[in-house]
Amino acid sequence: xxxxxxxxxxxxxxxxxxxxxxxxxxxxxxxxxxxxxxxxxxxxxxxxxxxxxxxxxxxxxxxxxxxxxxxxxxxxxxxxxxxxxxxxxxxxxxxxxxxxxxxxxxxxxxxxxxxxxxxxxxxxxxxxxxxxxxxxxxxxxxxxxxxxxxxxxxxxxxxxxxxxxxxxxxxxxxxxxxxxxxxxxxxxxxxxxxxxxxxxxxxxxxxxxxxxxxxxxxxxxxxxxxxxxxxxxxxxxxxxxxxxxxxxxxxxxxxxxxxxxxxxxxxxxxxxxxxxxxxxxxxxxxxxxxxxxxxxxxxxxxxxxxxxxxxxxxxxxxxxxxxxxxxxxxxxxx
Amino acid sequence: xxxxxxxxxxxxxxxxxxxxxxxxxxxxxxxxxxxxxxxxxxxxxxxxxxxxxxxxxxxxxxxxxxxxxxxxxxxxxxxxxxxxxxxxxxxxxxxxxxxxxxxxxxxxxxxxxxxxxxxxxxxxxxxxxxxxxxxxxxxxxxxxxxxxxxxxxxxxxxxxxxxxxxxxxxxxxxxxxxxxxxxxxxxxxxxxxxxxxxxxxxxxxxxxxxxxxxxxxxxxxxxxxxxxxxxxxxxxxxxxxxxxxxxxxxxxxxxxxxxxxxxxxxxxxxxxxxxxxxxxxxxxxxxxxxxxxxxxxxxxxxxxxxxxxxxxxxxxxxxxxxxxxxxxxxxxxx
Numbered sequence: 075x076x077x078x079x080x081x082x083x084x085x086x087x088x089x090x091x092x093x094x095x096x097x098x099x100x101x102x103x104x105x106x107x108x109x110x111x112x113x114x115x116x117x118x119x120x121x122x123x124x125x126x127x128x129x130x131x132x133x134x135x136x137x138x139x140x141x142x143x144x145x146x147x148x149x150x151x152x153x154x155x156x157x158x159x160x161x162x163x164x165x166x167x168x169x170x171x172x173x174x175x176x177x178x179x180x181x182x183x184x185x186x187x188x189x190x191x192x193x194x195x196x197x198x199x200x201x202x203x204x205x206x207x208x209x210x211x212x213x214x215x216x217x218x219x220x221x222x223x224x225x226x227x228x229x230x231x232x233x234x235x236x237x238x239x240x241x242x243x244x245x246x247x248x249x250x251x252x253x254x255x256x257x258x259x260x261x262x263x264x265x266x267x268x269x270x271x272x273x274x275x276x277x278x279x280x281x282x283x284x285x286x287x288x289x290x291x292x293x294x295x296x297x298x299x300x301x302x303x304x305x306x307x308x309x310x311x312x313x314x315x316x317x318x319x320x321x322x323x324x325x326x327x328x329x330x331x332x333x334x335x336x337x338x339x340x341x342x343x344x345x346x347x348x349x350x351x352x353x354x355x356x357x358x359x360x361x362x363x364x365x366x367x368x369x370x371x372x373x374x375x376x377x378x379x380x381x382x383x384x385x386x387x388x389x390x391x392x393x394x395x396x397x398x399x400x401x402x403x404x405x406x407x408x
Numbered sequence: 409x410x411x412x413x414x415x416x417x418x419x420x421x422x423x424x425x426x427x428x429x430x431x432x433x434x435x436x437x438x439x440x441x442x443x444x445x446x447x448x449x450x451x452x453x454x455x456x457x458x459x460x461x462x463x464x465x466x467x468x469x470x471x472x473x474x475x476x477x478x479x480x481x482x483x484x485x486x487x488x489x490x491x492x493x494x495x496x497x498x499x500x501x502x503x504x505x506x507x508x509x510x511x512x513x514x515x516x517x518x519x520x521x522x523x524x525x526x527x528x529x530x531x532x533x534x535x536x537x538x539x540x541x542x543x544x545x546x547x548x549x550x551x552x553x554x555x556x557x558x559x560x561x562x563x564x565x566x567x568x569x570x571x572x573x574x575x576x577x578x579x580x581x582x583x584x585x586x587x588x589x590x591x592x593x594x595x596x597x598x599x600x601x602x603x604x605x606x607x608x609x610x611x612x613x614x615x616x617x618x619x620x621x622x623x624x625x626x627x628x629x630x631x632x633x634x635x636x637x638x639x640x641x642x643x644x645x646x647x648x649x650x651x652x653x654x655x656x657x658x659x660x661x662x663x664x665x666x667x668x669x670x671x672x673x674x675x676x677x678x679x680x681x682x683x684x685x686x687x688x689x690x691x692x693x694x695x696x697x698x699x700x701x702x703x704x705x706x707x708x709x710x711x712x713x714x715x716x717x718x719x720x721x722x723x724x725x726x727x728x729x730x731x732x733x734x735x736x737x738x739x740x741x742x
Contacts, residue, residue, distance in 0.1 A: 127676075299671035318675045333669040337633035338661055340683040341652045342461075347681040349674040 079104045081144045082173035082388045084129055090326040092129050094390035097145060097173075105178045112161045114179045116151035116171055118381075119406040120199040121391040123297075123320055132327060145173040145388070148204060150188060150195045153179075166190065168198045173388045175408060186359055192367050200233055200403035201370060201377040202363050208319065208352040209237035210362040213295060214245075215355070216317040216348045221246035223292035224311075226283070227268075228302050229322055231258040233377070233403040236266045237366075238295045240375050243267050247293070250286045252279070252302060254398050261401075265376050280305045290314075298323035300333065307339040316347040322396070378402025413438045415478045416507035416722050418463055424660040426463050428724035431479060431507075439512045446495045448513045450485035450505055452715075453740040454533040455725040457631075457654055466661060479507040479722070482538060484522060484529045487513075500524065502532045507722045509742060520693055526701050534567055534737035535704060535711040536697050542653065542686040543571035544696040547629060548579075549689070550651045550682045555580035557626035558645075560617070561602075562636055563656055565592040567711075567737035570600045571700075572629045574709050577601050581627070584620045586613070586636060588732050595735075599710050614639045624648075632657035634667065641673040650681040656730070712736025 078101040085098050107113045128146050131138050139146045149171035153161050158180065161167060166188035171177035188198040200206065212234075219225050225242040229235045230251030239249045239262070251262035251271035259271035270286035272279060283291075283305060290311035296303050300323025310316070324331055340347060355362070369375035380402045382391055388406045395404050412435040419432050441447045462480050465472050473480050483505035487495050492514065495501060500522035505511035522532040534540065546568075553559050559576040563569045564585030573583045573596065585596035585605035593605035604620035606613060617625075617639060624645035630637050634657025644650070658665055674681060689696070703709035714736045716725055722740045729738050 296671070299669065299675075303671065318671050321672050321675060324669065324672070327672055330672075331669050332666045335633065335658065335665050335667040336670055337630070337637065337652050337683075338655050338658070338664075340681055341655060342683070344683045344685050344688060346683075347674055349671075349676070349678045349680075351678050354678060 077104075078102070079174055079176045080385050081175075082385060083142055084139050084145050085142065087129060087131055087138075087141070088126075089328070091396045092126060092392045094393065096129070097389035099386060099389075102144075102174065104176045107155055107157050107178050110158050111178050111180045112153045112158050112165075112167070113155035114149075114151040114167060114171055114177050115154045116149045116175060116177065116408050117166075118150050118196045118199055119173055119385070119388060119408065120148035120203070121388070121395055121404040121406065122148065123322055123395060125392050126396070146170060147173045148199060149177070150198045150203075151177070161187070166195045166198070168203060173385065173406075175385065185356075186363065193370070196379055196381075196403075196405055196407075197370075197377075199405055200379060201237060201375065202366055204352050205233040205403060206237050206366045207355065207359055207362045208350070209234050209241055210366060211352065211355040211358060212317045212319050212350045213238050213241050213293070216350050217293040217295060217315050219245050219247045219293050222248070224248045224250060224287050224289055225293040225295065226250045226252060226287065226291050226306055227295045227297070228252045228306070229297040229320070230262050230268065230271065231266065231401075232297060234319060235295070235297055236262075236377065237375065239266050239268050240369075242293070243269075244369065244374055248287075248289075250283070250291075252283070252298075252306075265378070267376075274302050280308065283309060293317070295319060300324050304334040307334075307336060310339060310343045310345050312343050314343055314345045316345060318347060318349040380404050381407040383407050411438075412436065413508055413510045414719050415509075416719060417476055418473050418479050419476065421463060421465055421472075421475070422460075423662070425730045426460060426726045428727070430463070431723035433720060433723075436478075436508065438510045441489055441491050441512050444492050445512050445514045446487045446492050446499075446501070447489040448485040448501060448505055448511050449488045450483045450509060450511065450742050451500075452484050452530045452533055453507055453719070453722060453742065454482035454537070455722070455729055455738040455740065456482065457656055457729060459726050460730070480504060481507045481722075482533060483511070484532045484537075485511070495521070500529045500532070502537060507719065507740075509719065520697065527704070530713055530715075530739055530741075531704075531711075533739055534713060535571060535709065536700055538686050539567040539737060540571050540700045541689065541693055541696045542684070543568050543575055544700060545686065545689040545692060546651045546653050546684045547572050547575050547627070550684050551627040551629060551649050553579050553581045553627050556582070558582045558584060558621045558623055559627040559629065560584045560586060560621060560625050560640055561629045561631070562586045562640070563631040563654070564596050564602065564605065565600065565735075566631065568653060569629070569631055570596075570711065571709065573600050573602050574703075576627070577603075578703060578708055582621075582623075584617070584625075586617070586632075586640075599712070601710075608636050614642065617643060627651070629653060634658050638668045641668075641670060644673060644677045644679050646677050648677055648679045650679060652681060652683040714738050715741040717741050
């Protein structure tokens with residue numbers, strides 16, 4: 075076992091997208107697990123869009139990460155010392171273990187254990203992790219797609235979006251991807267099975283979307299907000315459902331940005347717009363993971379993973395994500 | 409029986425709020441009811457905010473009223489000649505009978521019959537009509553208020569809003585009115601039982617709203633949209649429900665107005681925003697009218713009515729409504 079616990083700490087608050095310079099590396103101590111606790115050696119650290127919010131002082135889901143403390147992060151790792159019989163050594167566990175080599179965990183901060191038989195541990199950060207579970211419940215419980223309906227997904231090639239599109243297809247919907255390049259359009263069609271894929275960076279998004287959605291839009295799974303969403307709202311069908319899962323199109327909420335007023339669309343279409351957070355379905359995680367795992371095994375649900383090697387890659391990884399430079403679920407491999 | 413059928417026709421399309429000059433009066437023929445039909449002599453014509461949409465060429469719930477045809481209007485009237493045994497002479501019926509003295513009606517355009525025992529026929533245009541039914545289903549099915557929650561209502565003294573506030577109070581909620589004057593604030597508290605009432609025209613609405621809603625806002629019944637709603641959204645609680653019932657704060661949607669982006673509030677609060685239209689609950693009208701009627705009888709549900717006498721008052725009545733000059737449900741009495 076190593077002698078030190080390498081940790082990435084937050085050293086300043088970004089105004090917008092977190093950059094490498096907002097963090098620094100330090101050598102911390104390896105903690106000792108107490109009674110009922112385990113020591114986890116992290117294998118994979120998750121890089122998520124939500125991290126932008128976690129380091130911001132603006133009100134959000136959770137308290138901001140304090141300055142000069144370890145960056146909050148979902149991770150999956152192996153139990154290397156156990157004082158809890160439910161998690162013997164060798165167990166792979168997933169939870170909010172932070173950007174560091176080692177973390178102490180206990181039953182309340184372990185979200186689930188990763189079954190070795192279900193594939194590499196990294197899957198529990200992506201398609202079998204919160205990304206897949208977000209797609210599953212966000213689409214099925216907030217979006218409520220019916221067979222034959224049209225489902226539009228923004229950041230459609232992303233870790234959540236690509237799962238949304240495929241689950242919608244499994245449920246018999248027409249699926250339309252909104253993404254950022256010709257390359258990602260091809261990926262959406264060929265790898266994630268979308269019926270059509272449009273790019274918001276090429277030509278007239280409204281016209282492309284209308285052509286791709288000839289019967290209008292019944293469900294919009296929204297990871298971006300902003301001008302992309304304005305365009306989608308204009309093409310919603312009566313009784314459409316919009317699932318608000320992310321606001322990636324807006325770089326800063328200070329000052330609060332202006333945009334097209336949405337209330338008239340919501341009223342005249344009798345649409346329902348619902349903000350979601352995966353933690354609201356915590357009691358359903360295992361059910362979602364069982365379905366997702368089965369679809370993966372059957373080859374109905376594809377995913378991509380991208381690894382950055384070494385904890386020193388973590389500080390710059392959020393900016394990489396927001397620049398759209400990744401291809402698939404972005405993780406740091408330790 | 410009179411020899412002519414006075415009618416108000418739409419002669420030009422308003423850019424914003426319809427004014428008297430967009431209409432004119434003409435003498436039409438009294439129609440003959442066919443087999444299965446009845447001749448209705450209108451008693452009361454309803455003046456509704458939705459009329460602004462009905463005369464607009466912009467996409468809306470329904471086809472725009474054609475130029476040089478009778479203005480679409482909800483009305484209640486008496487059957488004066490019947491060729492349908494279900495509606496004998498003397499029956500009071502409510503439906504979309506238009507701004508005119510006489511209309512032919514049949515089972516498909518009669519929404520409900522007004523029971524003489526339940527009070528004056530005008531009630532079926534207000535508290536026992538679509539206004540009351542909108543408040544009932546919009547609040548209870550889209551707003552889903554729970555006992556002890558805080559319900560905020562915009563245009564809180566209006567025909568819909570005043571019913572929403574009182575139904576929320578009956579369901580055990582704290583009720584907060586947003587209205588436009590000191591006089592209406594007093595009316596909201598004294599007559600409609602709101603726990604607190606704030607005015608968007610006096611001082612800092614955000615501060616007043618925060619003081620009136622010390623535990624945050626769980627349900628927002630939105631009749632205005634616009635800057636008023638922006639202020640309310642900032643104070644929503646987690647899992648808040650917003651019912652979008654009207655957009656009275658916006659005078660024109662051409663060009664489409666800008667405002668604060670709402671998606672971040674919806675996401676971080678996991679709020680649900682739902683646009684409603686009363687016609688989606690048509691199968692429940694009688695259930696709503698039964699509950700509303702009982703609350704009226706028990707003195708738990710107050711309402712105000714304001715009458716303009718004579719069909720020549722109809723053309724200017726919509727502008728009067730938007731100017732907030734009415735006090736209670738505005739109708740034309742014939």
